[in-house]
Amino acid sequence: MRPSSWRQFVAILRKDIVMELRTFEMLTSMTLYTLLTMVIYQIAFTAAGGGLDVRLVTPGLIWVAFVFTSMLGLNRSFVHEKDQGVIEAILLSPIDRPVIFLAKAAGNLLFLTIVEAVTIPVFVFLFVLSRGGLGGPAWMLVVALFGASVGMAGVGTLLATISVNTKGRDFILALMFMPLMYPLLTAAVQATSIAILGGVDAVPAFWRWMAWVGGYDAIMVLAAYGLYEFVIGA
Amino acid sequence: MTYALLALGGLLTTAAFVMAFTYAPVALLDDGMRPDISFQIFYFHVPVAEASFLVFAVAAVYCVRFLLKKDRILDTKARIAMEVTLLFVILTMVTGDLWTRARWNVWWEWEPRLTTYFLMTLLVIGYFVVRNSVDDEERRATYAAVFGSLAFLSAPISFTITRVMNNVGNHPVVFGGNAGLGTTPQALVTFIIAQVGMLALAYSIFQLRMREERASERLEVVKISLGG
Amino acid sequence: MAHATSDTPALQVEGLTRQFGLRRGLDEVSFEVPQGAFLSIFGPNGAGKTTLLRVLTTLLPPSKGTAKVNGLDVQADAVELRAMIGFISHNPLLYPDLTAEENLRFFADMYGVPDPEARIRELLVDVELDHRRLDVVRTFSRGMLQRLSIARALLHHPKVIFLDEPYSGLDPHAMDILDNLIAQVRAEHTFVMVSHDLDKGLELCSHALILANGKVVSVQPASEIDHDLFSATYRSTVGSGVS
Structure with a gap:
C-alpha cells in the first residue's frame, strides 16, 4: 500500500511552517536583511545627489535585495534537513522523490512571499511614494513579485539541495543561483519597472514581460522538478 | 588520427588567418575611405564562438547521458567537454572584446552576445567550482551533471531575453544581413576554412585530453592493485 | 512482486557489487539470512558496511547483482520495500x-x-x-x-529493522534501555546491525558477517561461531586495514 502523496506533501510543508513559527529564524533574518539593504541603497542615493530619478533604478534594486535574501532562506531550509540527517529518514520512507521537491519548493515560496509582502510596502514608501508615487496599478507589482518568486523558489530549491551537501554551502549556492536567475531577473525587473513607472502602453508591455517570467518558470522549474530525483538520491 | 586532426586544425586556422588579411575582402570604415582592418577578427571570433557553443552542447549531452546511465566515463567526458568549452568561451570573449574596442571604441559593451558569453563563462567556471566542493565521487559527478544541464538550458534563454531587452543591438550581422560582405565568395571561403579548422581543433583537444585522462586512470588502477 | 512467506529469506544477496570510480565499494557480495534472524555486520572502516546497509535500505542502487529483502528487490520494488523496513542509526x-x-x-x-x-x-x-x-x-x-x-522506526510496523551503529555515543544506562527495547521487539522482527563493537554484536546476533575491502570474509550462524577464532579472523581483517 502506497501512502498518500498529498498527506506527505502537507506533512513536510506543515513541519517547515511549524518549525519556522517556533524560531522565526528564517523570516526575521530575511526581512531584516532586506531592510538593511535599503539603508545601504539610501547611502548610494544620497551620494548620487538630487539629480538621480530614484524610481528608475528602484526596480533593479528591489530584485537585488530579494535575490540575496532568497538565498539566505533557501540555505536555511535545507540546513534543517541536513544537519540532523533527517533527510535520510525521509528518503527511507515510501515517498516519491518529486513530492519532496514540491513540498520544499512550496515552503520556500511561502516564506519568500511573506518577506516580500512585508518589505515591498516599505520599499514603495521609502523610495517611490515620496518621488511621484506608483505609476502603474498595485496589482502589477504583486503579479510581478509572485511570478518571479515561483521561479526563484523552484530553481533555488534544487540548487540548495545541491549546495547543502557541498563544502562551500552558501557560496556555492550563490555561484549557481545568480547566473541561472539572470533571464528571470531581467524580465522581472522590466515588469516591476512598468509597475512603478506606468506609462501609456503599460498593461500590454507588462504582460509581455510577464510572459517571459511565466516561460522561464515553466521551463526551468519543470527541469528542476525532473532533475530533483537525481540530486536527492545522490 | 587525433594528431592528424590537430595538425589539420592548426593548419586551417592559420591559413584562414593569413587569408583574412590577404584574400578576404576588407571592409571600409564609416567614412567609406579607409579600410577597417579590425573587421578581419571576424574570421577568428565567429568560428570560435560557434565552436564554443557546440562544445557546450556536447558537454550538456554528456551530462544528461551520465544522469541516465551513471557511467563514470560519461562524467569524465562531460568534464573534458566543459574544459574545452571554457577555453573557447574565453577566447570568444577576448576576441569579441578586441573587436568592441576597435570598432565601438569601448572596452566593454553590455550587448546581448557579450552578456550571454559573460554569463556562460560564469556558469562554466561555476561547474568546476561545484565539482571541487564535493568529496564523494559519485555525488560530485551527479551534481555537476545536473548543474551542467541547467546551465545549458538557461544560456539560450539569457541570450534571447537580452536581445529583446535592448533590441537596438549593434552587433554586426555578417551573413544574411545587409552588410554585403558575406556575400562575396572570398569571405565565405575564408570563413568556412576557419570554421572547419576550429572544429577540428576543438575535437582533437577533447580527444587528447580524454587520452590523458584514460592514461592517468590506468595508473590509478595499477596503484590500487599494488597497494591492495 | 513476490509475496514473502516464512521460508522466503529475509535477506537474499547475490553477486552484489557497488562500483563508482576505480574502487569497488562492494565486490561480489553474496549471502542469505532467514526470517527472524539477527545479522551483525562487522568490518573495519571503509570495508563497505555502510554501503551494504544503504543498498539494502534502497538508498543506493546496486551496480551489479541483486539484493532482496523479504523477497522484495531493492531496486524494482523500492517503494514497497521502504514501507516495511525500519531504520535506527x-x-x-x-x-x-x-x-x-x-x-x-x-x-x-x-x-x-x-x-x-x-x-x-x-x-x-x-x-x-x-x-x-x-x-x-x-x-x-x-x-x-x-x-x-x-x-520513529517502529511507527509503521516494519518487518525488518536496520541498526547503524546504534550504540555509538550512548551512556551505559541508555545502552541498557536500548537492549531492553530490542529484546522486546526481537521476536517479531528481522534485524540487521552494523557495528564496530565485536562483543556487543556477537552477543545479540544469530548470524555474523565480516566484510573487508568490500568482500565477504566470513558469514555464519552464531551457533557455529567459535568466539576466539572469530575474534582472530576479525582482528586479522581489521589488521589488514583499509588502504
Missing part, C-alpha cells in the same frame, strides 16, 4: 525544533500510518516518553533521543 534522525509528538506525527504521515494518534500514544508509552511528548526534542538527553528514534 546513531543519529536520531529527528527534528530538534519539533516536539516528540510532532516528530512522530510527521513520520506517521510519511508512512501513511492509519490512526496515527493512537499509534503514537502507544509507542510513546512503550519507550517511556509519554510524559515528555509535548517537549521540543532539542531538550532531550542522548538516551531519550535514541528511544524516540526507536519509536
Whole structure:
C-alpha cells in the first residue's frame, strides 16, 4: 500500500511552517536583511545627489535585495534537513522523490512571499511614494513579485539541495543561483519597472514581460522538478 | 588520427588567418575611405564562438547521458567537454572584446552576445567550482551533471531575453544581413576554412585530453592493485 | 512482486557489487539470512558496511547483482520495500525544533500510518516518553533521543529493522534501555546491525558477517561461531586495514 502523496506533501510543508513559527529564524533574518539593504541603497542615493530619478533604478534594486535574501532562506531550509540527517529518514520512507521537491519548493515560496509582502510596502514608501508615487496599478507589482518568486523558489530549491551537501554551502549556492536567475531577473525587473513607472502602453508591455517570467518558470522549474530525483538520491 | 586532426586544425586556422588579411575582402570604415582592418577578427571570433557553443552542447549531452546511465566515463567526458568549452568561451570573449574596442571604441559593451558569453563563462567556471566542493565521487559527478544541464538550458534563454531587452543591438550581422560582405565568395571561403579548422581543433583537444585522462586512470588502477 | 512467506529469506544477496570510480565499494557480495534472524555486520572502516546497509535500505542502487529483502528487490520494488523496513542509526534522525509528538506525527504521515494518534500514544508509552511528548526534542538527553528514534522506526510496523551503529555515543544506562527495547521487539522482527563493537554484536546476533575491502570474509550462524577464532579472523581483517 502506497501512502498518500498529498498527506506527505502537507506533512513536510506543515513541519517547515511549524518549525519556522517556533524560531522565526528564517523570516526575521530575511526581512531584516532586506531592510538593511535599503539603508545601504539610501547611502548610494544620497551620494548620487538630487539629480538621480530614484524610481528608475528602484526596480533593479528591489530584485537585488530579494535575490540575496532568497538565498539566505533557501540555505536555511535545507540546513534543517541536513544537519540532523533527517533527510535520510525521509528518503527511507515510501515517498516519491518529486513530492519532496514540491513540498520544499512550496515552503520556500511561502516564506519568500511573506518577506516580500512585508518589505515591498516599505520599499514603495521609502523610495517611490515620496518621488511621484506608483505609476502603474498595485496589482502589477504583486503579479510581478509572485511570478518571479515561483521561479526563484523552484530553481533555488534544487540548487540548495545541491549546495547543502557541498563544502562551500552558501557560496556555492550563490555561484549557481545568480547566473541561472539572470533571464528571470531581467524580465522581472522590466515588469516591476512598468509597475512603478506606468506609462501609456503599460498593461500590454507588462504582460509581455510577464510572459517571459511565466516561460522561464515553466521551463526551468519543470527541469528542476525532473532533475530533483537525481540530486536527492545522490 | 587525433594528431592528424590537430595538425589539420592548426593548419586551417592559420591559413584562414593569413587569408583574412590577404584574400578576404576588407571592409571600409564609416567614412567609406579607409579600410577597417579590425573587421578581419571576424574570421577568428565567429568560428570560435560557434565552436564554443557546440562544445557546450556536447558537454550538456554528456551530462544528461551520465544522469541516465551513471557511467563514470560519461562524467569524465562531460568534464573534458566543459574544459574545452571554457577555453573557447574565453577566447570568444577576448576576441569579441578586441573587436568592441576597435570598432565601438569601448572596452566593454553590455550587448546581448557579450552578456550571454559573460554569463556562460560564469556558469562554466561555476561547474568546476561545484565539482571541487564535493568529496564523494559519485555525488560530485551527479551534481555537476545536473548543474551542467541547467546551465545549458538557461544560456539560450539569457541570450534571447537580452536581445529583446535592448533590441537596438549593434552587433554586426555578417551573413544574411545587409552588410554585403558575406556575400562575396572570398569571405565565405575564408570563413568556412576557419570554421572547419576550429572544429577540428576543438575535437582533437577533447580527444587528447580524454587520452590523458584514460592514461592517468590506468595508473590509478595499477596503484590500487599494488597497494591492495 | 513476490509475496514473502516464512521460508522466503529475509535477506537474499547475490553477486552484489557497488562500483563508482576505480574502487569497488562492494565486490561480489553474496549471502542469505532467514526470517527472524539477527545479522551483525562487522568490518573495519571503509570495508563497505555502510554501503551494504544503504543498498539494502534502497538508498543506493546496486551496480551489479541483486539484493532482496523479504523477497522484495531493492531496486524494482523500492517503494514497497521502504514501507516495511525500519531504520535506527546513531543519529536520531529527528527534528530538534519539533516536539516528540510532532516528530512522530510527521513520520506517521510519511508512512501513511492509519490512526496515527493512537499509534503514537502507544509507542510513546512503550519507550517511556509519554510524559515528555509535548517537549521540543532539542531538550532531550542522548538516551531519550535514541528511544524516540526507536519509536520513529517502529511507527509503521516494519518487518525488518536496520541498526547503524546504534550504540555509538550512548551512556551505559541508555545502552541498557536500548537492549531492553530490542529484546522486546526481537521476536517479531528481522534485524540487521552494523557495528564496530565485536562483543556487543556477537552477543545479540544469530548470524555474523565480516566484510573487508568490500568482500565477504566470513558469514555464519552464531551457533557455529567459535568466539576466539572469530575474534582472530576479525582482528586479522581489521589488521589488514583499509588502504
